[in-house]
Ligand SMILES: Nc1ncnc2c1ncn2[C@@H]1O[C@H](COP(=O)(O)OP(=O)(O)OP(=O)(O)O)[C@@H](O)[C@H]1O
């Protein structure tokens with residue numbers, strides 16, 4: 001198996017807007033792919049199509065060699081595709097710990113009977129959930145916050161919690177949508193370190209949408225540039241930074257970092 | 258066994274309450290009327306807890322909860338009467354049958370309607386409640402025993418303090434454990450954000466159906482106890498207004514709060530029955546003016562229920 005994810009001529013329109021216009025790309029195992037492009041280029045829509053929150057008009061998505069285009073979102077998550085959302089979607093009224101254990105427990109079962117009558121299976125799965133959650137809480141620097149409601153965390157910690165929750169499903173492929181949004185340069189630096197380490201430690205393949213050049217150029221092995229729902233170029237960070245079309249379409253506005 | 262050991266404190270508390278009630282019943286400290294109301298409180302708490310699972314924990318707005326309560330009541334009364342097993346020995350089986358029938362119907366209608374959200378789900382469950390009401394009004398065409406709009410009469414009085422108390426306490430403990438298991442956690446996730454729930458691998462459709470079926474099962478069991486307490490059933494006991502009663506109890510007690518539902522159920526029944534005693538006979542129907550007024554005041558004063566001061 002050479003690729004973990006293959007996106008093949010994917011199309012999606014909303015009314016008259018072609019949000020994603022026949023894009024194709026692939027991701028290799030262990031790789032980090034960055035997706036950049038101006039606002040409204042269709043980046044988030046690509047994620048929503050891969051995770052099946054939107055139904056593609058046409059095209060195919062293959063995960064580890066198998067077509068998964070017809071599967072519902074929860075099945076994709078169980079198969080090993082984790083994601084975060086551009087506009088945080090935490091379970092705000094639940095604690096930090098509960099946000100993480102819920103994700104772990106969705107893939108580690110015990111029956112309702114075991115849950116009600118507290119069988120041995122129940123306690124061993126629940127214990128594992130706590131252990132796993134603790135690993136992630138410490139890894140993402142949320143220790144001391146475990147019983148805080150997610151909604152009352154400061155913004156930066158909410159972003160980290162969402163990452164922890166996505167990691168708790170034990171994904172092989174992680175799709176992250178603008179993890180650096182609203183972060184200051186220091187926090188971005190920490191995030192770079194965290195993502196690098198997460199990638200190694202949990203043997204992840206990462207696809208990251210990001211506007212912050214310092215972050216995306218640092219993490220990614222390869223960059224895909226989108227505009228008007230299409231791929232306008234693909235290459236190493238160094239190649240992308242030099243490309244005239246990219247500078248015009250995108251980098252020109254913000255300047256390379 | 259761990260189930261009982263882990264709940265030791267609560268079991269002791271329950272036992273204490275039981276002994277007090279049993280003594281006051283046995284030594285005629287309270288009137289028979291009060292005895293009946295006391296048992297009724299347990300029934301109301303049980304049914305309202307079912308709605309709490311569906312709405313308070315999972316966020317599925319149901320305006321048809323009383324229909325499932327009615328299905329449980331009619332099923333167990335009918336089964337007991339026609340099978341000739343209308344006695345204490347078979348009563349637990351009849352209660353179970355009432356709960357299972359409510360659960361089965363919930364399963365069948367839940368598959369299509371639980372896809373709907375919020376107000377749409379409210380309207381669909383409201384419609385289902387009306388459908389059940391019409392069905393019960395015309396039930397004598399299926400079997401004379403059911404009584405149609407005249408009501409179902411001559412049911413044996415099998416519900417006593419013991420059975421109502423222990424069935425309710427047992428099912429409340431079951432519910433508490435269910436809520437604190439992965440299933441309850443998923444229900445709360447779904448209430449917060451269905452999209453995010455799916456993104457972490459929760460089969461939202463299945464979990465919503467499970468909460469709905471379980472909550473309706475509790476209503477069905479409560480209905481069966483009700484039928485054999487009052488020995489008479491009328492379709493109007495299970496209409497829209499009764500669904501609203503359950504909803505009020507859940508909201509009063511605080512959404513997703515089992516202890517709150519217990520207090521609110523007690524308060525609600527106490528308040529309605531108390532007014533019946535306090536108010537002179539010619540204005541007793543003014544209760545139905547006081548209660549909505551009280552509700553309006555309450556919603557302005559404590560919108561998240563009596564138990565919770567504010568949303569955390
Ligand atoms: N659910 C939707 N309904 C209608 N139009 C949509 C929907 N989702 C996205 N679009 C449209 O599709 C286009 C692409 O949007 P998308 O969110 O994918 O862009 P993006 O590249 O992620 O932009 P940004 O950098 O601002 O996040 C936009 O024109 C957007 O308005």
Ligand SMILES: [Mg+2]
Nearest residue numbers: 043044045086
């Ligand atoms: Mg976006």
